[in-house]
Amino acid sequence: MKRFFLVIFTVVAVFFITACSNKNQGGNDSGKQVLNVFNWGEYIGFDPVTINGVTYDNVIDAFEKIYNVKVNYETFDSNEAMYTKLIAGDARYDVIIPSDYMIERLIKQDRLNKIDFSLIPNYSLISQDIVNKLDEEYPDIEMNDYVVPYFYGTVGIVYDKTKVTKTVDSWSILWDEDYKKKIFMYDSQRDSLMVALKLLGYSMNTHDLDELQQAKEKLIEQKPLVYAYVGDSVDQQMIDGEAYLAVVYSGDAAYIMYNNPNMSFAIPKEGTNFWIDSMVIPKTSQNVELAHKFINFMISPEIARANTEYVMYTTPVEQVFNEVIEEDWANNYAYNPTIIDVFGGNIQTEVFRDPGDFIKEYDKIWSEVLSPERNYIVPIVIGGVVIIGLVAYLVLKKRKNRVY
């Protein structure tokens, strides 16, 4: 028995020692400092980048080599998934890049460090329009004290102009019977509810249960027309021309249009979502100084250019934006928000606000949209199977008792 406990003790001890050493992410890896970055998937430059005459494999590689550090790079596919991981695990991230409304929640819950702008000399390169926008839209929290903008954009409809002959200027085209099973929607509750709420003329931050109810009915009405509710895969599927219409973020639209010239982009007249994704430093960060260096590095002109050219989302670094617009994508309607006059107010845009506890109502509405239709055949079939099973059971039992 003694030996038994010894074995158990050894195994448990080994388990805990390994567990603890994994937890120590901020620690040394052959003497190098470690930076833990948590970003959206496909949201950083992966092409080779040249800085001061030296070529690096990609943006992360450049940062690692120039600063002689190690970067642990992890990705998420939605703000909500990021939030769950951030608060549930004990993973310590140094830099996260979520969207505005999620940053609002993190600030309200006191989970973020303020940025020390003396360590971010490149901050002056950020477009003043974006900084002002954050101040205007989030007047109750000092958002600009906590964030350095990374990418921004809108949400609109990307469509195949060889297949869609009607004018695409309203969300209502997504309810058009002619395009049945040729429509992609996002599998994301806030984006999909935004489409329905805007179509109905309501705010996408509504706290009115009746308006949400109407949005739900609208989305259920649309369900038979939708080909699929998808995530990031929509890029490739639209490039392949699998559907005619898709709700996408502007950066994805720019990428799709770049790779498939048949595609076009439209911002519906009912208005849409304007969003800004920013870099923030959580309170749990183990290396705040290095985090600042990373943020400063990400908005330096060469790197910002490498990032925006790779992922094709709009950069807030003004000088890079102007260069890119001039050289490459002057007419890429999705990349260039100045064409559609987002800041001039010709397009009605709204930013997402964190609904606080009211998010439960949004969760509920969305899960009702995605719940399968009521189906009476199902209980009947299940009942039938159970009865047949029981009969078979009884018959077999009887046979067992029979004497041959």
Add this chain to the structure above:
Amino acid sequence: MNRTIKALLYPYVVWIAMMIVVPFFLIFFYSITQSRPDSPAIFRFTLQHYREFFKTENINILSKSVILAVETTILCLVLGYPAAWIISKTNVNIQNMILLLFILPMWINMLLRTYAWQVILSRTGLLYTDTAVVIGMVYNFIPFMVLPIYTAITKIDKSLIEAANDLGASSKEAFLKVVFPLSMPGVITGIVMVFLPAVSAFAIPRLLGGGQYVLIGNLIEKQFYLLNNWNFGSAVSVILMILILISMRFMRKSGEISGRGGAILW
């Protein structure tokens, strides 16, 4: 000697305790408590998550999952039984070859195979329908049906079939009265091993079903991954586990009765 063998068992016992028993109790604990979302340490006991489950939408989700799993299981059985029967009839060398062909695709990651189906089905216009989900699940789970049935059939004593023939049974009668009842343990195992992963699948329905509706597996995944509602997610998991236990118990009973003398692989 005996002691050494026993000592070899300890790591496994520890493994089981840490990876199965403890997590199970954690899930059960989560399912009957409600904690504050920001501080899991503060909690109270409640049955609200179980009550919440019995809402129409969740029952619809459950019945949709069960019906897809039943369809998958029936198709696997209809396709798998003859396959197993034919394999068991062939020459031993060819048998091993065919079995290898059945197992070979399982060496490739399930997600990769499902992505391949996405491409195939999109060409036929079936992608993002119920049919696509069922095809994907049948493709993925059919080895779990064929292998146990094959094992059960090969274990049947040939002299029993010869005896049946000698006593005047036609080959059809011999199959129905001797081979089929004796292969029942394999069938039961096959049904259990296909039904269980099919009812809780979430990756295949999402990739091939296009997220048109939530199934029970997606519902659980979402609670943990997106909504940060571990308590409700745990309650749904416990309910699913109870349903599976009940159906397994039931199947095992009928397996024991019909499959006298046959070995139960499960």
